[in-house]
Amino acid sequence: MADQSHFLSPPLAYLNAEFMNTPAARPMRILAEYLEPAERLRRARIYDTIVFFGSARCHSPEQAAQQLASINEEIERAGSPSAEQAVGRTRAETAVKLARYYQDAEDLARRLTEWSKALSSNRNFIVCSGGSGGMMEAANRGAAIAGGKTIGLNIELPHEQCVNQYVPHDLIFNFRYFFMRKFWFLYPAKALIVFPGGFGTIDEFFEVLTLIQTKKPRKTMPVVLFGNDYWNEVINFDALIRWGTISPEDVGIFYRSDSVDDAYKYLTHRLTEIYSAPEGLDQVKLT
Numbered sequence: 001m002a003d004q005s006h007f008l009s010p011p012l013a014y015l016n017a018e019f020m021n022t023p024a025a026r027p028m029r030i031l032a033e034y035l036e037p038a039e040r041l042r043r044a045r046i047y048d049t050i051v052f053f054g055s056a057r058c059h060s061p062e063q064a065a066q067q068l069a070s071i072n073e074e075i076e077r078a079g080s081p082s083a084e085q086a087v088g089r090t091r092a093e094t095a096v097k098l099a100r101y102y103q104d105a106e107d108l109a110r111r112l113t114e115w116s117k118a119l120s121s122n123r124n125f126i127v128c129s130g131g132s133g134g135m136m137e138a139a140n141r142g143a144a145i146a147g148g149k150t151i152g153l154n155i156e157l158p159h160e161q162c163v164n165q166y167v168p169h170d171l172i173f174n175f176r177y178f179f180m181r182k183f184w185f186l187y188p189a190k191a192l193i194v195f196p197g198g199f200g201t202i203d204e205f206f207e208v209l210t211l212i213q214t215k216k217p218r219k220t221m222p223v224v225l226f227g228n229d230y231w232n233e234v235i236n237f238d239a240l241i242r243w244g245t246i247s248p249e250d251v252g253i254f255y256r257s258d259s260v261d262d263a264y265k266y267l268t269h270r271l272t273e274i275y276s277a278p279e280g281l282d283q284v285k286l287t
Helices: 023-043 061-078 083-118 135-145 178-186 199-213 228-234 237-242 248-253 260-275
Strands: 048-053 125-129 150-155 172-175 189-194 223-226 255-257
Touching (some): 023 178, 048 083, 048 199, 125 189, 135 150, 172 178, 178 199, 199 248, 237 248
Parallel strands (some): 048 189, 150 172
8 A cells, every 4th residue: 555644634734833932923923922821821810910010130038048158158168258258248138138028028928918818898818929939929929828819920031040949830920922921911910019129110101101101001000119228229219200201290190119018008099099998998097
């Protein structure tokens, strides 16, 4: 019998991995990163999120303290620090300072999740992060400790970015495109909290400010900039006002906070106010 292998049909186009990774298939990849998360979130009945932004490089307080103790032990054994050890100790001391915000992110995510779970309305505000380590891990960890759902919007990077252990497998979303990831950060978002972070966090924060300033979202999204010591040093909003590149009222787009209690009161008050929680829900008064 003649060999019929050359008559076998090629794979369907959308099952052809070689084709799907070509520039020609880019529109389909983009569309998939819109449709697939939309369907999964619909099945999970998740429509409202509270988004946490922040550095992936931040350690937990335990990790930061351990690193500092380790380098101090090295220096003690050496008798006096080398130049490299001195730099290492300074970095470790800074990491301990930054780790305070890891704990704050965890505590705030936990309290917001507990508050959301206690609501008797059909609103359920789900903590969402970028799904990696640092502040993102802290937010997912806090929500998980409270027994709530939590989302991780992961991004494919040249050096693999691991998803933290606190995001359940069915709520991990992997993205190839940053702009589609940003869309899913903002589309279901009802509030955003920006913890200390680097280029990525600042990019996300300023994009949110730009969208709100230009009235692109048709919803009110409270935005909290958390960590006065960090942000007052990193971004000089007063200089932007002095130079006339933003208006004085533009800094009212976001709320500055430096404590979990204050941020929690602000967010629960604003979300209650905006989304008209049912009668009987305690109204949080701002002082």
